[in-house]
Amino acid sequence: MPTLVERAEALRARNRILESVPGSGFHDNDRDAHNRLAAPHRRHEVGGMSEGSRPVPRISENVVCFLTARQGFFAGPDAAKVLTALQAYHARQVNKRYRDLTGTEIKLLEEIPLLAIDCENLNDNLMVWLDTWNDYLHALDEQGIVVSCLPFVSDGVNP
């Protein structure tokens, strides 16, 4: 049975194939009906669909989270990447005036320092509870990291 790290790599490999297929929506030269660059990782460029917006990575660079009904797990290198990004987000927010923070930012300031990578189980995993999933998604968005998800127990359709 493949490990979580192997399944994450398999998903990124599948995404690399999507990026290599013109017309998939993820190919470098895909364009919209107005001839603007349409691939998510090129939309911020001059001539892109969302010129000047915050850049996002290629889908083959997304971190992968494995979801159960109540928890999400990042494994191996993804866990380290996500934890580093969340800590960087925390370092940026901690200097803001409290009254300027949104409810989500206040919550993240309290929660991020409690995160740690579990080095004993499941390929060095970082576990997040799904009841705060959207908070972490917001912080990772801010740090330029996009998350792909897979079911923790493979559904037989996806890696």
Add this chain to the structure above:
Amino acid sequence: MAYNQFDVPAQTVSYATGLKTAIGIKAATNVVLKLMEAMFSFDGSTSTATPAQCEFDQITFATNGPGTASTSVTPSKTDTGRGETIQATAAKTWTSQPTAITVQWPIAVAQYNGIYHYVNPFVSPFICIGGQGCGISINSSATVNFSGKLHAEE
């Protein structure tokens, strides 16, 4: 936690022909979701283009839940001061359709700057049970950009 309202946006997503789920929300386990608005538009520039066939769907998300074969979206709270986290998960731009889909209502919308905005009557919101959800699927006759949102409460 109640009355926590939010939007799930998808901005200028380019779609080629073929049926694709454009935006979707999945309610968290044991948390019912009340969908109150669905809105989307196209920015096509050919007035003779055949209208896109669009659907509002019930989706069980047995496979390809939000984030799987799709791009995760962070729901935007309408009350930004609240600390409670939106429990539902959301995504846009499915590359493989989620299962299982039941069409709730279909509509043909013009690709030439067509727009559709449905606000559920206060007395009859669309309810998603815990662990299941809903979404908007589109099937355009040519490549066209889609922008839209779902507005919900949990």
